[in-house]
Amino acid sequence: MTNHFYRFIFSFLVVLSSIAGCKKPEKATPVAITFIAPEASSIFQVPDTILVKFNIESKSPIHYVRVSIDNEDLIPVSPQLFIYPVDSMRHFEIPVPVGALSAFDSMNCYVHLVVENDQKTTHEFMEIKLSNKPFAYKGFSVVTEEDGNKSRIYFYDEYMTETAQLSVIGKITHAVTARESDLLILTTAIPEILSAYSYSDLKLQWSRDPQLPYPEFTFIRDHSPLLYFGNGAGQVISTYSSTGLE
Known part of the structure; x- marks a missing residue:
């Protein structure tokens, strides 16, 4: 009888550990990003400085925000700029300089935002178009x-x-x-x-x-x-x- 009792206890513990192991992982907290400027499909003549404005809502602390202008292959055509916000920051504004295009006179690009919080990295894109300014020889x-x-x-x-x-x-x-x-x-x-x-x-x-x-x-x-x-x-x-x- 003693052996049966210990077997029962052992089986009970195995079942408990199996239930604990099947616990669903916590879902990553979503990050909501809203572009304010520029507007979608805006056209910029470069070289120029593009003012990027956006809002971020995140229930967990934001570690950093990275902003850049990327081509269609997601290769940056501007510096990659970083913002390290404090907890209260939700509204952002940053000027992004873009030089003249070397390979093409115009191209479709994206304003690329990368937001990292405690649980995930979120990417958001806004499509724009860049074109070179007319050359001045002076x-x-x-x-x-x-x-x-x-x-x-x-x-x-x-x-x-x-x-x-x-x-x-x-x-x-x-x-x-x-x-x-x-x-x-x-x-x-x-x-x-x-x-x-x-x-x-x-x-x-x-x-x-x-x-x-x-x-x-x-x-x-x-x-x-x-x-x-x-x-x-x-x-x-x-x-x-x-x-x-x-």
């Missing part, structure tokens, strides 16, 4: 010496005639023109500096150093009257193109 070209210690900028008029030269210290990594303020704005490496020169007399108008702890300029985009630039932490900072002040 401008400049940049040549950096082989050792990277010095660069030279050549200026041209609308007839592609060289009108002036400007020598700067360091390797030029990014350069844009601020049309409203008639400035050439550029970043250099070694030293890492963001600076603006007047088109009319080629004199330095303002300059600023990168922010610590990631002293690097990853891109610059002019969206007059504002200038947007990125740093090594993935942040986007805006200043006035004419003064360099935030």
